[in-house]
Amino acid sequence: MNFYCKCSNLCSLPPSLSSSSGVRIQYERIGSDVTMQCGTLGSDASITWKVNGSDVDTSVLEGPNLILRNVTLSYNGLYSCFEDSSGDLQDQISLRIGSPPREPVVTCRSNTYPKGFYCTWYLPFPTYIPNDFELTALQNTKEIECQRDAVHKNKCHLKFYQMFSSLKYKVTVTAKNALGKSSATITFDEFSIVKPDPPEKVTAKPIPDNPRRLEVAWQTPSSWPEPDTFPLKFFLRYRPLILDKWQHVELSDTNSHTITDACTGKEYIIQVAAKDNDIGTWSDWSVPIHATPWMEELKPPTNENQPPLITTTTSSSSVPPQSPSYQVSATTRNSATTIPRTVSLLLGITIFLFI
Amino acid sequence: FSLFPGISALVTFLLAALLNTLAVPAMNLTDPTAKVSIQKTYDLTKYLEHQLSTLASTYLNYLGPPFNDPDFSPPRVNGTTQIPSATVDFELWRGLNDRLRLVENYRAYSVLLRYLELMTQDLSCPELRRHFNHFCTSLQGLIVSIASVMTSLGYPPPAHPLRVRGVPGVSGGGAWALAGTASSAPSTFLKKMDDFWLLKELQIWLWRSAKDFNRLKKRSLPQTAAVHNHRPHRH
Numbered sequence: 001m002n003f004y005c006k007c008s009n010l011c012s013l014p015p016s017l018s019s020s021s022g023v024r025i026q027y028e029r030i031g032s033d034v035t036m037q038c039g040t041l042g043s044d045a046s047i048t049w050k051v052n053g054s055d056v057d058t059s060v061l062e063g064p065n066l067i068l069r070n071v072t073l074s075y076n077g078l079y080s081c082f083e084d085s086s087g088d089l090q091d092q093i094s095l096r097i098g099s100p101p102r103e104p105v106v107t108c109r110s111n112t113y114p115k116g117f118y119c120t121w122y123l124p125f126p127t128y129i130p131n132d133f134e135l136t137a138l139q140n141t142k143e144i145e146c147q148r149d150a151v152h153k154n155k156c157h158l159k160f161y162q163m164f165s166s167l168k169y170k171v172t173v174t175a176k177n178a179l180g181k182s183s184a185t186i187t188f189d190e191f192s193i194v195k196p197d198p199p200e201k202v203t204a205k206p207i208p209d210n211p212r213r214l215e216v217a218w219q220t221p222s223s224w225p226e227p228d229t230f231p232l233k234f235f236l237r238y239r240p241l242i243l244d245k246w247q248h249v250e251l252s253d254t255n256s257h258t259i260t261d262a263c264t265g266k267e268y269i270i271q272v273a274a275k276d277n278d279i280g281t282w283s284d285w286s287v288p289i290h291a292t293p294w295m296e297e298l299k300p301p302t303n304e305n306q307p308p309l310i311t312t313t314t315s316s317s318s319v320p321p322q323s324p325s326y327q328v329s330a331t332t333r334n335s336a337t338t339i340p341r342t343v344s345l346l347l348g349i350t351i352f353l354f355i
Numbered sequence: 356f357s358l359f360p361g362i363s364a365l366v367t368f369l370l371a372a373l374l375n376t377l378a379v380p381a382m383n384l385t386d387p388t389a390k391v392s393i394q395k396t397y398d399l400t401k402y403l404e405h406q407l408s409t410l411a412s413t414y415l416n417y418l419g420p421p422f423n424d425p426d427f428s429p430p431r432v433n434g435t436t437q438i439p440s441a442t443v444d445f446e447l448w449r450g451l452n453d454r455l456r457l458v459e460n461y462r463a464y465s466v467l468l469r470y471l472e473l474m475t476q477d478l479s480c481p482e483l484r485r486h487f488n489h490f491c492t493s494l495q496g497l498i499v500s501i502a503s504v505m506t507s508l509g510y511p512p513p514a515h516p517l518r519v520r521g522v523p524g525v526s527g528g529g530a531w532a533l534a535g536t537a538s539s540a541p542s543t544f545l546k547k548m549d550d551f552w553l554l555k556e557l558q559i560w561l562w563r564s565a566k567d568f569n570r571l572k573k574r575s576l577p578q579t580a581a582v583h584n585h586r587p588h589r590h
Contacts, residue, residue: 114445140430163448164441164563166555168428187426191562229449229570278401278565 023078023092027129027178028071030097036066038081039091046084052077073097073128098129100180106173108186111283113194113276115225116159119146121173121184131177138170165190194280196232197221199272204291211264211293214238217256218272218286235273235282240266241290252277262293389507390575396500397568403493404561410486411554417483418547429548438470438556439463441563453574454510456567460560461501461513467557468494474550504571 028034038047045064049056060067068075079093102125110117119135135156137144149155169190174183199218207213216236220227233252239245240263251257262268271285415423439462451459468491475487502512 140428160445162442163445164443164559164566166440166442166552166559167431168426170428187428228573230566231569231573277569279562 023094025094025096027096027098029179030072030099030128031070034068034071034075034095035062036068036079036081036093036095037091038064038066047090048082048084050080050082053080071097096129098177098179099125099127101127101131101175101177101182103182103184104133104173104175106171106184106186108169108171108188108193110160110190110194110280111197111221111223112225113196113230113280114160114163116157117193118149118155118157119171119173120152120155121175122154123175127177127179129177129179131175134174134176136172136174138172139165140167144169160190163190191279192281194276196274196276196280196283197223198283198286199234199274200286202270202272202286202289204268204270204289206292206294207258208294211295212260212262214259214262214268214270214291214293215256216259216270216272219255221274221283224274231277232274233277235275236270237272237285238262238268238270241269242266264293265295267292386507389504390572392500392504392507393568393571393575396497396504397565397572399493399497399500400561400564400568403490403497404558404565406490406493407554407558407561410490411558413486414483414554415551417480418550422547422551427551429551431552437466438553439466439560440556441559443563453508453571454505456571457501457505457508457510458513460564460567461498461505463560464494464498464501467553467560468498470553471557474553477546 026034026036036049038045038049047064049061049066056066064081066079066081075095075097077095079095081090082088083090101123104121104123106119106121108117108119119137121133121135123131133154135146137146137158139161144158144161146156146158149157168187170185170187172183172185174181198221200221202216202218204214204216207215216238218234220232224230224232231253233250234254236249236251236257237246238259239247247259247261249257259268259270268291269288270291271288273282273285275282412423421427421429441463471487471494472491475484475491478484478487505512
């Protein structure tokens with residue numbers, strides 16, 4: 001924060017009290033006319049102005065004052081004035097052009113019902129100069145305290161002191177800067193701002209031997225404090241990557257679901273959203289996950305790097321080369337053993353499924 | 356010789372405890388009748404909540420501004436303090452035992468229904484009156500449903516709260532005398548305000564009841580074994 005003081009009586013030299021850098025900040029509105037004064041020097045003083053170290057065109061001078069008209073952001077800079085006779089630096093002003101704040105946009109949300117809620121805000125139009133914000137929250141006439149977020153400077157946390165309140169909450173955010181202030185108020189019911197965070201750890205797994213199924217599972221968002229007392233219901237949506245139309249399923253009392261109408265062999269995109277069973281709105285969609293249903297293997301489940309069975313058998317069934325009789329018998333042995341291996345594997349899976 | 360009274364006292368005590376345990380109904384929240392009742396009541400609160408949201412917005416539009424302004428947030432006037440408020444501290448609400456939870460719901464809706472009936476009688480628009488009459492019937496159904504949950508859990512049916520408090524019965528002109536205003540008819544604006552708050556509290560109660568019955572439903576799952584806490588109340 002910068003401080004500056006102006007001597008108003010019996011002044012000879014400008015007071016030297018200022019910030020450590022000795023520069024005072026002057027804020028002015030975009031498009032306004034600005035008068036830069038050199039310290040407390042009288043109107044008969046002879047002074048020279050410099051902007052960011054460069055000389056200033058004398059046409060903008062009016063006696064010892066520097067007049068700037070219809071200022072824009074390009075006028076930002078360090079203005080210095082020097083007394084002509086001594087050449088001493090008399091004053092340094094950092095000029096910052098900006099605007100007073102326009103009405104902020106305020107949103108409040110409870111993702112931790114019934115513990116509390118938070119409000120966030122932003123300025124839809126830039127001011128180009130530093131702004132301060134203040135939040136006040138009322139329920140009827142009672143003021144509720146809010147805790148500023150440690151990380152996000154435009155966020156404040158509040159508690160619900162009571163549940164099932166019929167009194168609306170009234171939240172006002174005031175934006176203030178050196179050129180003015182503006183505030184916005186929103187009014188809402190306790191229930192209308194409830195919106196959980198999206199479900200977490202969403203997974204989708206293919207199910208062996210089921211080419212049209214996918215097993216989807218997820219977890220209640222960790223920010224939801226009371227999932228037993230305030231259970232969530234879920235909304236699942238999925239579609240093949242190549243199509244635009246989503247399939248939807250609404251689910252309660254469960255954290256998993258089996259998709260049974262997946263298209264064979266297609267990669268799917270899946271998302272889940274959460275909502276309190278009775279109040280509030282749906283959460284945002286969870287981060288999309290991709291999964292493909294199980295597909296039957298066309299080659300035997302041996303070493304994948306081995307050349308396909310077909311070429312091996314053809315080579316063995318074709319007229320065997322004379323020389324490597326050992327090799328031929330080796331390949332025929334291979335083809336002879338791999339077929340029973342596939343059968344035994346399928347048999348094993350079938351038995352396993354029936355247990 | 357001196358041991359005998361001690362032993363007999365102990366035996367008597369054990370017998371009494373045993374009989375008491377046997378006498379306690381084995382059902383409580385795991386009783387399937389109770390579960391069905393609870394689910395039905397939960398569904399009814401959802402139905403009523405849905406009906407009320409449409410009906411209330413129609414009525415508030417009929418009353419006109421500022422009542423139909425979504426941001427309308429007036430201070431509470433003394434006259435409506437007899438309307439039971441659903442507002443409660445979270446820990447208190449969570450800690451309510453099942454019987455009290457049900458009794459609070461039963462009492463609240465009984466009072467709310469009475470006020471709603473009075474309000475409906477004073478309505479000049481016949482179509483609105485018809486809709487509200489229908490809603491009152493459904494609300495009565497909810498009250499009956501709550502009572503049946505209490506019975507299925509072995510609790511005695513609660514006394515009718517209006518009789519207990521000595522509030523006079525249904526009568527047209529004296530309707531808002533219940534609200535404690537002066538002997539002359541209350542101003543139209545104040546009456547509209549009362550209607551606004553009645554519908555508001557009713558809406559909040561229906562939201563709360565959904566949570567209450569959901570909680571009862573959860574506690575009726577076999578693994579929660581809530582038997583230890585809930586002996587039926589004996590006169």
